[in-house]
Amino acid sequence: MWKILRGFVLAIATLILSFPVFAEEVSREQIKGLDEQVQEIKTDVLGIAAQLSLLEEKLLYPSTTQVSVFVSLESNEKFRLDAMEIQLGGEPVTHHLYTFKELEALQKGGVQRIYTGNIKSGEHELQIVLTGKTAGGADLRRSESFKFSKDVGPKIVEIHLAGPGAQTITLKDW
Numbered sequence: 001m002w003k004i005l006r007g008f009v010l011a012i013a014t015l016i017l018s019f020p021v022f023a024e025e026v027s028r029e030q031i032k033g034l035d036e037q038v039q040e041i042k043t044d045v046l047g048i049a050a051q052l053s054l055l056e057e058k059l060l061y062p063s064t065t066q067v068s069v070f071v072s073l074e075s076n077e078k079f080r081l082d083a084m085e086i087q088l089g090g091e092p093v094t095h096h097l098y099t100f101k102e103l104e105a106l107q108k109g110g111v112q113r114i115y116t117g118n119i120k121s122g123e124h125e126l127q128i129v130l131t132g133k134t135a136g137g138a139d140l141r142r143s144e145s146f147k148f149s150k151d152v153g154p155k156i157v158e159i160h161l162a163g164p165g166a167q168t169i170t171l172k173d174w
Helices: 002-060 100-107
Strands: 066-073 080-088 091-097 111-118 122-133 139-150 155-162 168-173
Touching (some): 066 100, 080 100, 080 155, 122 155, 122 168
Parallel strands (some): 066 155
Antiparallel strands (some): 080 091, 080 122, 122 139
16 A cells, blocks of 8 residues: 555656646747747837838928038048037037047948938028047147028038048038
């Protein structure tokens, strides 16, 4: 009798101990399935966010009044651009502090959209104030003003910084 009872208890104990192993395998598969679903949802959300961003830009900045300002840096410039402020018609429209990665991207030939807004057709004045450090470590503060004309349709202008210490600041009209 003890042998049968002992065998029965041993069989039940084996089943009880092996049950969590099967449960873990099922739950791991379920978790993997849920993780894949979450990744799909994330992809969908990012796609919707990109579409909403484009729609928002079209609604906020109609093409008839839109102006975009971009910044570029002469390739391999060694001065450090710390910040840039842009005024349009004497009113500050944007101020940007540059991170190391942003500056590195500009130095490698990248272009940054620093401002997008609405303006009327006609003549406008754009003032740029930049601060930074020269290659030698001296403080740098430069200011330039430019006039440009806005017609019907979107307007794109580029602020191009060149020369040691951004000696030359030019406005390219696209």
